[in-house]
Amino acid sequence: CLWCYTNNTCIDYPVRSILPPSSLCSLSNARWGVCWINFEALIIAIAVVAGLILVSIAVCCCYCCYCRRRSRRSDEEEERLARKREERRLQSLQRKHERKLKHDEIRKKYGLLQDSDNPYSRFENE
Secondary structure (H helix, E strand, O other): OEEEOOOOEEEOOOOOOOOOOOOOOOHHHEEEOOOOOEHHHHHHHHHHHHHHHHHHHHHHHHHHHHHHHHHHHHHHHHHHHHHHHHHHHHHHHHHHHHHHHHHHHHHHHOOOOOOOOOOOOOOOOO
């Protein structure tokens, strides 16, 4: 039902067109279904709701893409930090081994190097 306030008549809604033609009734005076739903207000409300839905979907998509890109960056950053950490650990082990060799040479030079077969032998003063 299409109610027209200009001539106070109820007209069958023209289903062939989405909006009623202005020859039947102008949009500002047309009411849809029940008499209190203004056609202009209904069109504006539907447009606003559809616009909000589209904007929210666009924002969600952009946010998801941003988060995905950010998580990729953090994964790459984490891998890079893990590689650097491993390199530092290997360098530290290498320096530790070099220090041990140097200390063993000094101990050997002064006769302080203990027998590796029996590391718990008694120290004897001569």
